[in-house]
Amino acid sequence: MIRESVRIRHGAVGPPALFPQPATHLGRIDPRTIPAILPDARAAPLDELDAPRRQLRRDAAIRLVQTATGRFRRSAALHLQIPLG
Numbered sequence: 001m002i003r004e005s006v007r008i009r010h011g012a013v014g015p016p017a018l019f020p021q022p023a024t025h026l027g028r029i030d031p032r033t034i035p036a037i038l039p040d041a042r043a044a045p046l047d048e049l050d051a052p053r054r055q056l057r058r059d060a061a062i063r064l065v066q067t068a069t070g071r072f073r074r075s076a077a078l079h080l081q082i083p084l085g
Helices: 040-048 053-069 073-079
Strands: none
């Protein structure tokens, strides 16, 4: 069969991604206090990036939940009630 005769090696460059991210802020951040879209005061450092503000703020909130809980990205988004997709 073709599958047996052709073996393609799949490899990634760099260190492997960590999914879910380790809970580096476990016990220091209460995930219940993280809003789905970070407010202006907390998201000010993101304003320098050349990207849509709303998406950046949502992504930052998801990442905060991930570092506070160790959840997968999808689970962190659902925790914040952010629609998937």
